[in-house]
Amino acid sequence: MPFVPNTDADRAAMLAAIGAGSVEELFADVPAARRFPKLELPKALSELEILRELDALAKKNEATDSGAWFVGGGAYSHFVPAMVPALAGRGEFLTAYTPYQAEVSQGTLQAIFEYQSMAAALFGVETVNASHYDGATALAEAVLMALHAVSGRPRVMIPAALHPEYREVLATYLEAFEVEVVEWKGSAAEAAKGVDARTACFVVQWPDFEGEVHELSGVADAVHAAGALLLVHVDPIFAALAKSPGSLGADIVTAEGQALGNALYYGGPYLGMMGATAKLVRKMPGRIVGEAKDKTGRTGYVLTLSAREQHIRREKAVSNICSNQGLVMLQSTIYMAALGKHGLARVARLCWDKAHYAAAELGKLPGFKVVNRTFFKEFLVHTPVPAAELVAKLEKRGVHPGLALSRWHPERTHELLVAVTEMNTKEQIDLLARSLAEASK
């Protein structure tokens, strides 16, 4: 059989050493009536056959490499340099475990330390952990962290325009606790005045699900004056262009790191990013790597502050997280290093310029109106005909104009969320504008 080197002769020798008459005998502890059930499974395939079958299955999809795609909503098509998968795919990274044994895991550990360093620079905070499952769970765990850090405050304020699936994940994570979740609308600065002595944290998504970039001046002051924490969930590409959330007073910063060098992969694996001020580090969930010295003074890296974690504290741990998104984090590390100071800013700037060009072109179309005041790579457009109809019509021509908000809010029939990144050419944007004009006649 594949992947098992034991030959019949090996098995016989091993059974003799064990003193067992057969392999079946080794399973004597399994209740006899339940032992060796007949499994109804498709027949085994060779490598050639399975790759052929999966190729046929994969081709039933319509992926972003054909047609013009303006679909975002928390997952974005960005350029991934060839070196990212080539390096992260090296077996020494790919097939290593969580780096418990520091001396034989310095590759993984140093890469995590570099990730923490670069992500902290992007976010403007002192500490970033080694990853969560995705942006939604990072945000949910950050809210739990805030509830623990500012204990005795059962209220959380979140934006009404938070990603709807993040809102659902947060609800799942908070289900067992008596937490009052209040949705804020309008300007963040105005809403932050609603933070009171019962509020643990005020959450901003930056930009929010509808693409709006809220002005944050005054927000941190209002939140902190009331004794609460400011949690900013940021687009990490946007963070390369904008003032960092930390510099604007955020205590906790979370992000979906997919955009940093990771393929779309139908929604996963993605990268939950979480950072915080130094004050909060011992409340933070997840693995954290720190610098350390050996006896001879050599510098190395090691998993640290593990007294927060489940394998030490069990039911008293700050979180149950164990396996994380290590390889995705590594890809983002390589991406940030490869793009660097200028490259990442350039990606952000291309997104900004192209999205603004697209918004201007769409805004010229009869009956179309761009809703956002300030936006980055995604914006909301009012459409003269139901947005879902436009999506259906344009898809047939290979143009994917964005997301109809009615998918989440049935009453919001005439709103289209359009995402534009460095992957979209002017030609595609012009095609989008032309196609929308024709389809809405």
Next chain:
Amino acid sequence: MNLTPEPLVYGLSSPGRVGVVLPESDVPVAPVPAWLERDSLPLPELDELTTVRHFTRLSQKNFSIDTNFYPLGSCTMKYNPKANEAAAAHPSWRNLHPYAGESMSQGALELVFRLQEILAEIGGFKAVSLQPAAGAHGELAGVFMIRKYHLERGDTRRVKILIPDSAHGTNPASCTMAGLEAVTIPSNAEGGVDLEALKAALGPELAGIMITNPNTLGLFERNIEEICRLVHESGGLVYGDGANMNAVTGVFRPGDAGIDVMHFNLHKTFSTPHGGGGPGVGMVAANATLAEFLPGPLVVKKGDVFALETPPKSIGRMKAFYGNFAVLVRAYAYVRMLGAEGLRRLAENAVLNANYLKVLVEKRWKVKYGRRCMHEFVASGDIAEGVHTLDVAKRLIDYGFHPPTIYFPLIVPEAVMIEPTETESKETLDAFAAVLDRIADEARDNPALLHDAPTTTPIGRLDEVAAARCPVLCYRA
């Protein structure tokens, strides 16, 4: 192993270097408001070759399955087939947007559907959600389901979850995150659940039990059906932790024995790579009692079309989108290459390898629970006066072996938990046992070799206490 110190990426930076050239903009420049724009972005500046060498050299500072025997107990460090990687690399998976409509993602939905069906059959369950991203995430989903089941029935008293003292720390931590109370149940002299202690813990406050079978001692819980019966009679539900499923694929279906809800780690049993910490998949399976509580959406088949659907009483979403899809592609490729026969053979060889290695190791080393093991066994590392498990683990590194899991499970003093997996050859097991034999001699004759180990690595043992006291968690210019 690359022993040359590698600078941090910041140390390789030089102003003006560029690693990736991006296209010229083909649209007009749009102004960025002053209140928004950042002054500078403090990231390094590297050229492409420097970047490639840096991360290649870092990779050479790791032990990995591809390079070394990695018998990390309870982690199932088996070979990760390269075909899995080839399967997942297909551009029509890589570039598929999660919000491409169902008509444009039929291939992905069909793959998810098929894998759900296959895993339900392997576990003996009614339905499967592939959404949870890791074992602990699946556990959390499972205890949320148990909690909701009781609440839906108006039974608000059931807040206690029983957990054997040999369990992973994630079990009690997951209970706390679900607002439930973890109650520890001791093990009996055989290493199984103490049935008298279990009976004493039953009652109207019982929500359920979390049970790992085989447990972390590598022993099959002989009383599994009795445990399920007792818990069910008391009104509780049974959660199965599938961390050790590699011992019993095709041998035992947990659902048949009365487990109500269970997670499997696709990154253990189903051969997807661990990636230095993740991503995994902690898919969660349920029987008829709990299937309608599974986290959604799942994939359903309607006629010839595949669609996303959330079960009626679902606990909700555990993450955005649908799960770690690329990991699912790998697991699907693997399970299809094995088939029913191959799955049984993998468990048989995993158990055979572990028992063979145990026989070799226990000639010199204490193994607390001596009966035949499943996929792993637990020895003790205090082989000589003044020698501890940590010393043995570090000395193994000098011989080119990744250490086993150490100091876990907590109920075995100086634990060394060894899981060879089915993909290792007899020659490798013999070599590993011979080295342990040699280390036992060294411990007796020259323990300094152990205390000073490892000496063949880029760094020696690190001062973890100092690192945690004054943490340095990122680069400082």
